[in-house]
Amino acid sequence: MTPPVPTGPARWGLAGRLLAGIGLVMVAGAITAWAVATQVGPAVFHEHMVRAGLDDHDEAVLHAEEAFRSAGTMALGFALAAAGLASLAVSLVLTRRIGHSLASLSAAAARLGTGRYDSRVPSPTMGREFDDLAEAFNQMAARLQDGERLRARLLGDVAHEVRTPVATITAYLEAVEDGVQDLDAATVTLLRDQATRLTRLSDDLAAVTRAESGDLALDRRPVAPGDLVTAALAAARERAADRGVRLAADVADGLPDVDVDRLRLAQVLDNLVANALRHTPPEGTVTLRASLATDGHVALSVHDTGEGIAPEHLPHLFERFYRADTARDRARGGSGIGLAICQALVHAHDGTLGVTSPGPGGGSTFTVTLPRA
Ligand SMILES: Nc1ncnc2c1ncn2[C@@H]1O[C@H](COP(=O)(O)OP(=O)(O)OP(=O)(O)O)[C@@H](O)[C@H]1O
Ligand SMILES: [Mg+2]
Incomplete structure (x- = not known):
């Protein structure tokens, strides 16, 4: 009105x-x-x-x-x-x-x-109050511009992600209709895989949107960091064995409890461990560590001895749809949303998520810090 x-x-x-x-x-x-x-x-x-x-x-x-x-x-x-x-x-x-x-x-x-989100006002040189007003306006315009840029890129990325599976499904259905392709078990599996990829994409998008919008209901309770590590290791055991990657745990003594939603935190660690397993060759090791961070927070880290990450990719890894090695990562089934979801979930817990890597071949370490209960 x-x-x-x-x-x-x-x-x-x-x-x-x-x-x-x-x-x-x-x-x-x-x-x-x-x-x-x-x-x-x-x-x-x-x-x-x-x-x-x-x-x-x-x-x-x-x-x-x-x-x-x-x-x-x-x-x-x-x-x-x-x-x-x-x-x-x-x-x-x-x-x-x-x-x-x-x-x-x-x-x-x-x-x-x-x-026109690029519009800005010059300083009016009329004293502090006017300068503050102009600065507040310019900050607001810059944020709107960023949001707009992100929205445009997100739409482009979603369209791009949807195009490949939809094109595959369409091509196969046409071939079946024309009698060029039999609807055999292999074709059904292929079609189902593409449909699964689309379902996963929409689930991931819904998850990241919900987590970033802040209306995620968190059931936070004090949880021992060691329990989180044990649960994440148990969940990954089969996949690690399949890949021939060793799993290890290193939990410091006497850690305080953290105040988290156990299921959401499990989702974060599962994502990080899945990435680590995907980027670590057989014979490698993925280590989950729980320790006391310098600021009194508790640090949970997932360290791998795998491919490592080149420095130019590090600042972008947590952006939606970002993949360091686009072709290879896409072929391995990733759409590049996993880390964005992790970051949004960790932020919802008032924690931080960071990454370090000495570079290609040097492995990488993803670290979640969480406030103590
Ligand atoms: N442990 C790791 N070692 C090397 N590179 C990694 C590691 N974890 C993530 N990356 C890089 O970061 C990118 C983004 O990771 P993210 O989890 O967001 O997406 P994804 O794993 O490709 O797809 P998704 O998680 O949505 O299935 C990956 O594509 C990969 O290039
Ligand atoms: Mg991932």
């Missing part, structure tokens, strides 16, 4: 308001000065004349009093005129400068409203 458009004085411009304000001050000043000049001043003057020993009705006294009155009136008149002119000038200058700054701000806001 749009608010009602104000009418009457509420519609007055800045110049009108400023002049009205200054006019009020001048009227109050003039009334006070006039009252003092006509009522108090002459009486005081008269009393001093009498005290000085002059006669009340003396011609000189009457003249002097008359002169005092007209001098007072003249001084008052000039002062009022000068004050009036000065306030007019001041309000005009101020109105022009403030009006100019506000006009550029509202023009920028209007541009922003039409989707």
Whole structure:
């Protein structure tokens, strides 16, 4: 609902308001000065004349009093005129400068409203308050621009991810319809795999959106870090054995409990371990560690002796759809959302998720830090 458009004085411009304000001050000043000049001043003057020993009705006294009155009136008149002119000038200058700054701000806001997220306002050089306003506006515009950029990229990525399986399914169905391809067990498996890939993509997108929007219901309770490590190892045992990768655990003694949703944290560790297994060749080792972080938080890390990650990829790994080795990672079934989901889940627990790697061939370590219970 749009608010009602104000009418009457509420519609007055800045110049009108400023002049009205200054006019009020001048009227109050003039009334006070006039009252003092006509009522108090002459009486005081008269009393001093009498005290000085002059006669009340003396011609000189009457003249002097008359002169005092007209001098007072003249001084008052000039002062009022000068004050009036000065306030007019001041309000005009101020109105022009403030009006100019506000006009550029509202023009920028209007541009922003039409989707031009690159619009910014220059510093108005009108003092701290105006600079703060301009800076707040520019920050808001920059955030909107980032959001817009992310949205555009996300849509492109989703379209890209959906295209391949849908194209495969369509091609196979057409081939079956044309009698070129039999609907044998292998074809059904292939079609089902593609459908599963689409289902997983939509599940992952829903998960990351829910986690990032912050309306994820977390059932947080104190949990021993060692229990989380044991559960993650148990869940990965079969897959590690299949790949010929060794699993190890290293839990420090006397760790405090962490305040987490056990199932969500298991999801994070499962994702990290799945990545580690996928990027570690047979004979390699994946180690889960629980230790005390320097800031009193508890650190859970997943370390592998696998491929490692080149430094230029490290800052981007937690972005949605980012894959370091696009072709190979996609072939291995990854859509690049896993780490974005992990990060959103860890942030929902007021924790952090980071990665270190000495580079290709050097293995990598993903570390979750969590506040203690
Ligand atoms: N342990 C690791 N060693 C080397 N590279 C890794 C490791 N973990 C993640 N990566 C790199 O980070 C990228 C992003 O990981 P992420 O889990 O977000 O996506 P994914 O595993 O490719 O797909 P998804 O998890 O959505 O199935 C991976 O594609 C891979 O290139
Ligand atoms: Mg993954």
